[in-house]
Amino acid sequence: MERILHFERAEYATRLAAVKAEMSKRGLDILLISEPPNQNYLTGYDAYSFYTPQMAIVALDRDEPIMITRGMDAASSRITTYLSDDSIRGFPDSYVNSTERSAYEFIAKIVQELGSEKAVIGVEMGGYYYSARAHADLVKALPQARFEDADLLVNWIRLVKSPAELVFMRQAGLIGDAVIKRVIETAEPGVRECDLAAAAYHQEISGTPEFGGTYNSSVVHLCIGERALAPHSTWTDKPLSNNTVINFEIHGTRRRYQINVSRTLYLGKPSIDYVKLADIAIEALNAGLDSVRPGQACSEVFAAFHKVLARNGIEKDQRIGYPLGIGYPPTVAERTASIRREEKTVLQPGMCFHMMTGLWLGDQSVTITQPFAITEKGCEPLTHTPRTLIVK
Structure with a gap:
């Protein structure tokens, strides 16, 4: 069976070593990884199989992680990971959506097999794919173990991208540019909102002539007309009308590495006041970008951005940036650093953010x-569509 690996084995070894070093620092013997982006980061595993329990196990005394999935998805482990057959385990379908047995009992047996029934076990307590029932079932099945919250352990390591990862982030950005272009070309009075969304999705998956895209971790946001006042609206089947604001957020996804980017498109002739607001937003965005450099705290970037707003009598309390990288539903954000008023995280080369201003x-x-992406001297835009109000 042919393996589809997007990174050299040495890259995965470096990632695993960093995770084990942090585990040792925290006194963890075992790390149970329930989050699909973290499983992908450490093993390469990629399949739309996270609707059932799946887990990657990292043990300090084991060379490879163990990837546990539904039995039929073990094939995806063999195709998309570097793991040996002994590190790939599939549970019987009798565990799937069962009211009588739990797949976490199966996972617990593998932990016991590792001789770790009395181990200190880290789990991702805040993860989207680690439920209260999952935790209760593991605690019941491993009564002698001590469980510790290791949420975001892998996420903080993922925050700094390697040169190989940045290649995919740049390709994702090029796909994003193509999607913006497609949305602009498609939007016309009379075009249904759903058809505009379909055009965006087609381009996101089609990608560019050089490389294709794939499904992203979120929906396309089309905030149109009155719904433009809400940040996370989707589409209807209504036709677009003239003199309408379209705030859209789209994505470029390349081998699970995803960028998010937004633009405002105005169909018709915007008012002088609206153009002025857009100019202020662009000036503030550019001021924030110009302030980015390694060694700077996230709060300093926020301050540079907000200084422009304050000069114009505008206040913004929400964060203006979140980290980008491997994306699986429901979010691309890595849940670590944010660019906001009191965030003290220090920027490093290789970190990638969406400055969502x-x-x-x-x-209005x-x-x-x-x-x-943060570079040695400042920042590198991952998309190249001009930062302007688009009027059509």
Whole structure:
């Protein structure tokens, strides 16, 4: 069976070593990884199988992680990971959606097999794919173990991207540019909102002539007309009308590495006041980007951005940036650093963020944003669509 690996084995070894070093620092013998992005990061595993329990196990005294999935998805482990057959385990279908037995009992047996029934076990307590029932079942099945919250342990390590990962982030950015272009070309009065969404999705998956895209971790946001005052609306089947604001957030996803980017498109002729608001938003965005450099705290970037708003009598309390990387539903954000007023995380080369500087001011809104990577000297835009209000 042919393996589809997107990184050299040495890259995975470096990632695993960093995770084990942090486990040792925290006194963890075992780390149970329930989050699909973290499983992908450490093993390469990629399949739309996270609707049932699946787990990667990292043990300090074991060379490879163990990947546990539904039995039929073990084939995906053999195709998409570097793991040996002994490190790939599938549970019987009798555990799937069962009211009588738990797949976490199966996972617990593998922990016991590792001789770790009395281990200190880290689990991702805040993860999207680790439920209260999952934890209760593991605790019941491993009564002599001590469980510790290791949420975000892998996420913080993922925050700094390797040169190989940055290649995919840049390719994702090029797909994002193609999607923006497609949305602009498609949007016309009379076009249904759902058809505009379909055009965006087609381009996200089609990608560019050089490389294709794939499904992303979120929906396309089409905030149109009155719904432009809400940040996370989707589409209807209504036709677009003239003199309408369209705030759209789209994605480029390349081998699970994803960028998010937003633009505001105005169909018709915007008012002088609206153009002025867009100009302020763009000036603030550019000021934030210009301030980015290694060694700077996230709060300093926020301050540079907000200084422009304050000069114009505008207040924004929400964060203006979140980290990008491997994306699986329901989010691409790595749940670690944010660019906001009191965030002290220090920026490092290789980190990637979406500077999401949208303004929602009650009766007007504008969303012109920029994904970027931090370099040795500043930042590198990951998309190249001009940061302007688009008028059509």
